[in-house]
Amino acid sequence: MKRLLTLLLVFLMVFSLVGCGEKPAAGPKGNTAGDTIKIGWIGSLTGDQAVWGTCESNTLQMLVDEANAAGGWKGKQLELVPLDYRGIAEESLTAARRLTTQDNVIAIIGPNTSGGSIALTPAVETSGVPAISTVGTNPLVTVTEDGAVKPFNFRVCFIDPYQGAVAAGYAYDVLGLRKAAVLYDQSIDYSKGLTEFFEKQFVHMGGEIVAKEAFNAGDTEFKTQLTKIKEADPQILFLPYFFKEVALTANQAEDIGLNVVMMGGDGWPSEQLMKMAKDSLQGDYFVNHLDYKDPAVADFNKQYMDAFGIAPELNGYLAYDAFLVLKAAVEKAENINSVEIAKALETVEVQGITGFIRMDAATHNPVGKDAAILKIEGDEYVFQQKYSIVPVE
Amino acid sequence: MSQLELKNVTKKFGGLTAVGNVDLSVRKGSIHGLIGPNGAGKTTIFNLITHIYEPTEGEIFFEGKPIHQLPTHLISRAGITRTFQNIRLFKDLTTYENILTACHFNAQYNYLDAIARTKRYRVGEEVLRNNCELLIDILKLNDQRDILAKNLPYGYQRRLEIARAVALLPKMLLLDEPAAGMNPDETIQLLEIIKQIQNQFDLTVLIIEHHMDLIMNLCDRIMVLNFGRVLAEGTPQEIQNHPHVVEAYLGEGGH
Amino acid sequence: MNLSWYYISGILIFAGINLMAVQGLSLLTGFTGLFSFGHAGFMSIGAYTAAIVTSWLGAPFYVSLLSAGLFAGLISLIIGRLTLKLKGDYFVIATLGFGESVRLLFAFLESIGGARGFTIATSAHHTSLFDVVLVNAIGLIVMVNLIHSKHGRNLKAIREEELASRVIGIDVFKYKMSSFFISAFYAGVAGGLFAHYLLFIQPAMFQLIKSTELTIMVIFGGLGSITGSVIGAILLTALPEMLRFLNVWRFVIYGILVILIMILRPKGLMGGQELRLISWTRRLISKRKGGQA
């Protein structure tokens, strides 16, 4: 007993002494760039999100190289420090702790999940380094549960409510459809969020949800849900999830003879979607940030194709915009210091590849970003119109 | 008065009768032998007494109380324990730990006592350790105390298994072929040890064995089984002269 | 390279959280011989319990940890009652089914955030390294004392030979239940620490891979060795961070290391041996004293 007590005391004393040093000083000082400007990135290079993560990291490396070739920012060369978090939320916190204090980055871009983006908040707030989420769409990424804005968390994508509402509005208003069905991935918050706000908006406008079915990430068979949906005889089927499952759903809908207009969000567009299910998706719509015919988009697409031999995913465009937003903030800030950059980010305005981005200081979300509605016709995503809506509360 | 009583006990596996209508009565303080050719159902009887198998029919009484519905660990708590034909020691524990573990009945303290290391725990552990030392002395396992059970020579493994059984301070000990694989010297030693512990701990012993010398020297009474049925029962002299036994078992040329 | 203490302490906190769960699992696996692939389930139950207790009831942090452990333990009693009679792999599979069920259930329960997760009130305590060390130290003392008692010995006996244990009067089922309960309690407390470190939890954090990682830590360190579990938890938590220079290859190497340890040191790093840190330091001290005299 005595021996153990002694051991315990020694143990505790050592650790509590060291532990005391951990408490942050009042108001973080942040990191200031040295000879180079270090930008951190957290995303998936392994795990089931790696497709999107790899595209983000490729895009950023390409942009960093390009910027360096052009003389860097404010005369300083850039350096990208990419860290893999396997899509596991808690690993993003450890990665952020490292980036902010060991690598002394002036900002973090990523990660690509809401969970990861929320999990790293304590680290960025302790160190005073801004984090710009690429596709973390959960409102809680940038605000707390009480609605207070988190000083160091930003994002460049839509939040869930907006896309869902846009899809509902377009289906009801423009396409004139009244009976909708939804199939969603209940294990990911993106899909749940879109579903919730699609439903709210559609019902509010006077439409009816005739079927609502769910599946879990990793599932590949949706025929039973689709058979149920077919029984309910909807006019439109909303599929708020990512292209891999969208393609499987569309093909399987075809298999069971469910022919109905389908609609989705920004998880849809990908070269892979067309490869897997072009025929099953003819005449279907999705909400997106950008028009693929836009010259800026086309340039980037070509550049990316040349460098990596594969078309970029949506995350590439958003990583691109996160980079532009960061660049604008660095230029705006007096010193290349992370706290000052975070301050500058609050009021930044840039013409991004996914639209015009104006950061809202009260929510740290981009506002005024129009949603584009695209239709799949042949091999093309055909731009229909810009569509915006004020979502119901 | 008999300490252990089997009444019309039957065990069937599927359609096969392993033990059929066996009546057995073991007197307190006696050494009772159980012999018969392989597959005669001897070990099955042990398994039925210790409730490793559920009897298909029949009743088992120990000290007048029915035990055939008690789970195995309560039967040993009631005072019956055993060894195994194919030796089942705690292989990765030392001799000392094997015995110490089996002593656990002799101290009563709960989890909280153990966690807080209360006086009850310390006194209890003291008792256990003393018991354990005593057994190591009696069974002459001093030189083997820190050797892992799996590394012990065969004879010592058998001996350790007996020590572990005796550690429970049982009233009745069932020994399943304790001398199997032993040379004559070791067998004689074993004989002495069994006699000694039977005396010292006031034990009733039920023993399965193929070594006829050992059985005939040791036992007060013997039961002979064949094909799951009782062939004969009696004193060693009676058994040796029993015509059926001579024919069916001893005649086999045996062991 | 200059290492940052903030980064390292972050790893150590996770190592400590894992260690808490691994300690319990070590009792179950290393000392009782039962494998579980469902302990992420108990961790998640602990995490949600602790989060709710502090966020909704405003209870103090350490009270929430205790309730996390107790609630996870309570659930383990129900699950154990139903499944502990199963043999070998069937029990492993039942625990796997339990772990997945719990995760799917949490994702389904909208009142606690469903798949989107649960955010802990900002006023709640934030798990520090000190908390983690303190809780683990208490956990270790309890565990070591338990193992060095007749109850610990009975568990080891069950691990070695179930039938023989029954014959020497050990109530195997009851002891398995206790071991399962204690391991679930530890996992629950680990979940509570985890929730208050991240201040945000979601069901996706408690996938099957988490359960298997915990089991790998126990076996990597060595079955039947608490020291091994400590080493296993710290080393394997830190390993992916240490292997970062390998980029996408780091989990290839991780996999290879796991196989190599099984093949080359099938008993794990410590394999039933305890590092006698105390006697070792004492010897060192007495030697030094001798030298001075």
Place this chain on the structure above:
Amino acid sequence: MNVTFFIQVLINGIAIGSVYALMAVGYSLVYSIMSFSNFAHGGVIMLGAYIGYYSGALFGLPIWAAILAAMLGCGLIAITIERAAYNPLRKRNAPPLYYIISAMGTSILLENLIVATIGPNFKTYPPLFTERSIEIGKIAIGKLDLLMLVISAVSLFLLVFLIDKTKIGMAIRATAYNLRASSLMGVNPDTVIFIVFGLGGAMAGVAGVLFGMRYVVYPQIGIITNKAFVGAVFGGLGSLPGAIIGSVLLGIIEVMASAYWSSNLQNLIAFVLLIFVLIVRPSGIMGVSTEDKA
């Protein structure tokens, strides 16, 4: 809901169940011999899907040839895994649960090896049919589903035939009965284990190609085998017919739960049912319960 709906759902269930069955027989074969759950099986299936994809995409092989290539490739891979990760444990008589950990290490290794070399991108098989389904009355059946059902049935039939009726099969069954005793009967357990892993791998190859053809190929598809695993347990570990029946049953139960109750609970029901089945029949539907022998 009407009869057509029921039949449509039932067909869906059998189609899913047949995929599970193809994956589950590999588990079951290995379990029957080595008594451990081979968690690396999912990884082998994943590799099978890639082999099928590349034999089609790079060498332009037709689908039957791609399946053969995957069977051969996966058979070899499974044997290699046995040699590298399990054989050393067997030589040391390690308890079955050590194998599980080694299997998990292998599964982590395989998934990440593909991520690191081929990359995380999704790969799609070229479409086999332009018209995707045939309609019988009001019921539509996917041609791919049908093809898959046929291939699964044929390969499962061949496997069962092999185990039940041939000399090799008898050796395998003898070994399954008792690994050590079989060597006394003149069967070399090493050979049997070699064959069993080869066969299990070959079945994994078929499953991988069919899976890839019907869905999509990516490094994490091995995770779907968790369901196949549940199917094998349903049926009784180590029993081949059990694995097939259990898997098909699981497929049907899943879709029925989703069709007549709630699709939110589909997976939850599968796992809860798993625990329930184990409680009621601790060795599965076809499994043999064993009594402790003293």
